[in-house]
Structures are given as structure tokens and as C-alpha cells.
Amino acid sequence: xxxxxRWLLPDGVEDILPPLxxxxxxxxxxxxxxxxxxxxxxxxxxxxxxxxxxxxxxxHDLELQTFKLTDQLTGRMMGLRADxxxxxxxxxxxxxxxxxxxxxxxxxxxxxxxxxxxxxxRTPIQAGCELFGSSSETADMEVIxxxxxxxxxxGLPRVHLDLAHVAIYENLVSEAGFDRVAGEAIFDAxxxxxxxxxxxxxxxxxxxxxxxxxxxxxxxxxxxxALAEAKQILxxxxxxxxxALGQLERVADMLSRDFPEVSFGFDFCxxxxxxxxxxxxxxxxxxxxxxxxxxxxxxxxxxxxFGRARPATGFSLDIRSLASLGHRASHASGLIWAPAExxxxxxxxxxxxxxxxxxxxxxxxxxxxxxxxxxxxxILVKKDGQWVVDHLD
Numbered sequence: 001x002x003x004x005x006r007w008l009l010p011d012g013v014e015d016i017l018p019p020l021x022x023x024x025x026x027x028x029x030x031x032x033x034x035x036x037x038x039x040x041x042x043x044x045x046x047x048x049x050x051x052x053x054x055x056x057x058x059x060h061d062l063e064l065q066t067f068k069l070t071d072q073l074t075g076r077m078m079g080l081r082a083d084x085x086x087x088x089x090x091x092x093x094x095x096x097x098x099x100x101x102x103x104x105x106x107x108x109x110x111x112x113x114x115x116x117x118x119x120x121x122r123t124p125i126q127a128g129c130e131l132f133g134s135s136s137e138t139a140d141m142e143v144i145x146x147x148x149x150x151x152x153x154x155g156l157p158r159v160h161l162d163l164a165h166v167a168i169y170e171n172l173v174s175e176a177g178f179d180r181v182a183g184e185a186i187f188d189a190x191x192x193x194x195x196x197x198x199x200x201x202x203x204x205x206x207x208x209x210x211x212x213x214x215x216x217x218x219x220x221x222x223x224x225x226a227l228a229e230a231k232q233i234l235x236x237x238x239x240x241x242x243x244a245l246g247q248l249e250r251v252a253d254m255l256s257r258d259f260p261e262v263s264f265g266f267d268f269c270x271x272x273x274x275x276x277x278x279x280x281x282x283x284x285x286x287x288x289x290x291x292x293x294x295x296x297x298x299x300x301x302x303x304x305x306f307g308r309a310r311p312a313t314g315f316s317l318d319i320r321s322l323a324s325l326g327h328r329a330s331h332a333s334g335l336i337w338a339p340a341e342x343x344x345x346x347x348x349x350x351x352x353x354x355x356x357x358x359x360x361x362x363x364x365x366x367x368x369x370x371x372x373x374x375x376x377x378x379i380l381v382k383k384d385g386q387w388v389v390d391h392l393d
Contacts, residue, residue: 097308128314151294
């Protein structure tokens, strides 16, 4: 190993340097402030937990994404969180145990064994909100609306929102009676939108069967016309499917009214997540960026492993990606340079300015430094015995 190799970071892991680090932190605070203004209380879950807590109700995908280690105190297996949603569910069910509605928000690093997408790394900064205790469409609308508001705060130029409903897939698979292996293969092919694979699994299903409906739905995506096509495919299907289609239509109508600048679509292959979603799901995209910038949905079953099954819905997003994609107006003024002089009056002026401004105090080694090279556009100078702020030429 060469000297330079010692300082190489693992693939998908990066240092976040100025000025991006400052932009990310500013956006994180603004997103969290927005969530708290909607009534969501901030929680800070631990970076590591026992595996039983991290994997509860989440299926196999999350387990593959989780780094594992042994607790030296107990010998039990622990994991570095790959998703904060199960932690929020544990806090609601076990730690808080509140009656009625609970709204929680969070932001922090998560770690992935592999990048989820070629555009992402292995250390995203996840932020999100979770609403526990309501199974109503009003709760779903609140969570989606809040996610769109946070994306607006992030300065994204245009947003497209895809809506889907996990119950449509689950009911069709259940009615078709596939075994576990076939069900997992179909789920995987649906999530990857692999029509040839779905044709191989479902091509022999008789006309009008659940399998044929599933195969046809895999080809349906788009705007209002896609929902109309899905209604035709599922005509005569059981009531739960009709209810799911109706919910999609109602939510899309309300969002179109409240967010006219957002384009909406329907994707019946939208099954992403960590296999814990149970109802309406959604994902937001921006032009030119292949991965979702925000996603979420309903996951009513996740709290049962903690002894308190509650209806729940929420969303998450990657602050790192949003900071890179958004165009936020910067209202910060430049920095102020203060000379390296031992002067009590200067100390007092600097202390007062630092209540609202950023002041860089020069050190003895800075005697040849140009303040502009440090981002300063103003300088403290002494005029008529008083220290005042002057603009640099």
C-alpha cells in the first residue's frame, strides 16, 4: 500500500467539502424547520441498533443494505442503519407510546452496503417525516403535500410525482395463487419494469384472470390516461382493487388543485421501498435525474413487531441530492475580515458583529493574505478612532 492509498475513501463514500457542506446543512435545517412548522416533532435515532429492531417488517432488501457488526458488550449482532423509517416506528410504538396521532421528523446519515442507484453514494443524508395513528386519505394527502413543500423549499425547478397503490399488486398476486418463488420473481420483475420477464411468468394466464391483469398493468404508466386504462383492465375486479383505484384518483385530483406546478402520473410498477408498504405509494422525480428525489407511502403493518400495530404513512428524501439539484436563492452576505490586532475595542466590535454576521479574525500568519481569497467582501478598519466595516474595492 502506497502512502496515498492510505487516504483513499471506499467507493461510494465521500468527504463533503465547503461550500457544499454549508449548503447541505442550510437545506437540512430549512427542511426540518418546514416539517416542524407542520407539527412534526424532531427525533434523533441512534446510528446503530440491534438487527431485530432495524429489520422489523421490512423484508429482505433492507437486510442486504445493512452493515452488520458484533456488540462487544453483549455479543449480539448490531446494524448500522440503512433506513430511519423502522427506527421512527420503534420510537412511536415503544419509546413514546402516545395515544392518538404522532408526527415525527428526522434527518441524519444512513449507510448502505451498496449504492441504491448509479447516481447515489453509500452515505446518503436521509430526511423524512412519519405520521402514525391515522388510516385516512387526509393523512396520506398531508404527507404527500409536505413532501412536495420540502421539495419546493429545496429549490427544485420542476417536479413530477408518480402515484401507485401496493394493494393492487398484492390483491392480484393473492388471487392468482402464485407460490413464494413465483411471487418473489414477479415482484422483482415488476419493480424493474422487465416486461419480457413478466411475459415469461404470466404469458400463459387465461384471459380475464388476475395474472393477465397483472401482466397488462405492467405496461401501463403515464398521466390521467394511464389511470383510465388501468380502470378498463381492472373492470369487474374485486372491491379492494376498485377502492385503490378510487383513492389514486381522489388524491391526484386534490394534489392537482393544491400543486398546479407539479406534473402527476401513475406507475403501477412502482413497488420500491423495503417491502413494508401496504397502500398508496409515491415517488418524486426531476428532469435529467434518474433516481427519485423523494418517496414514501403507507406502511400500516410495521409497528406490529413492537407490540403496537398502528396505521402509518411517511416519506423520505436525500438532502445530499437535493442540495446538488436545487436552485435556492442565497441571501447570505459576504464575510468580514478583521485584522490581527490586539485591541479591546476591536474585540467588542467583532463580538457584536458575530451575532448576525460571519467575521474571520486574521492570525499572524495571515499578513500577506488577500481577504477576498477567503470569501470576504468587507473589512474592519479604524477610522477616527472607531472600528467600522468598510467594503473592499
